[in-house]
Amino acid sequence: QVQLVESGGGLVQAGGSLRLSCVASGDIFSIKTMAWYRQAPGKQRELVAGISNGGSANYEDSVKGRFTISNDNAKNTVYLQMNILRPEDTGVYFCNADGIRHDGRSYWDFDSWGQGTQVTVSS
Secondary structure, three states: OEEEEEEOOEEEEOOOOEEEEEEEEEOEEEEEEEEEEEEOOOOOOEEEEEEEOOOOEEEOHHHOOOEEEEEEHHHOEEEEEEOOOOHHHOEEEEEEEEEEEEOOOOEEEEEEEOOOEEEEEEO
16 A cells, blocks of 8 residues: 655745645555646646656646646655745645555555645635
């Protein structure tokens, strides 16, 4: 089993900043990618940013230049630095990780989600 725990959400005024963290734990052998998704009320979950184990990152267009994703492979942790926040960034932010886990006998693919952290940006 692989568990993801997010932290860092909260309430902030437009123009402010927040930093989200997500730690993966469990019988992880290797992580291929980690990513942040968000889901606004009444909308589908969308990819915000993703990063590979090697550090290659991609961003949803509306967050380019404002958000930065980074990772610490040794800690199985991914961060999302969010600057110049806008009310439309409001939503529940979910961490996702995929890779390979090892239970001591076999290797398995995994694709796991955290429970989400609320980000609210007031105007």
